[in-house]
Amino acid sequence: MTEPVAAPDPPVADVEIDTSGLLCPLPILRAKKALAGLSSGQVLCVLATDPNSIADFQAFCRQTGNALLHQQAEPPHFTHYLRRR
Numbered sequence: 001m002t003e004p005v006a007a008p009d010p011p012v013a014d015v016e017i018d019t020s021g022l023l024c025p026l027p028i029l030r031a032k033k034a035l036a037g038l039s040s041g042q043v044l045c046v047l048a049t050d051p052n053s054i055a056d057f058q059a060f061c062r063q064t065g066n067a068l069l070h071q072q073a074e075p076p077h078f079t080h081y082l083r084r085r
């Protein structure tokens with residue numbers, strides 16, 4: 001498994017979505033839709049239970065230019081913080 005992006009503390013999220021129980025690609029698709037509704041610089045928190053979401057969100061942010069600020073893995077929960085580009 002890919003190592004989560006670590007930061008001292010998670011940032012404050014403007015919007016939070018819960019994708020628990022969903023498998024790839026659904027957490028990414030829900031995050032993409034949520035990001036589309038945010039302004040540049042706002043932060044989205046995504047709650048997930050898919051362990052592959054760590055690597056999936058890293059790849060998603062590299063491909064889209066959104067910043068991956070923080071990831072936290074406490075199985076069965078995985079939390080991702082993204083900043084809208």
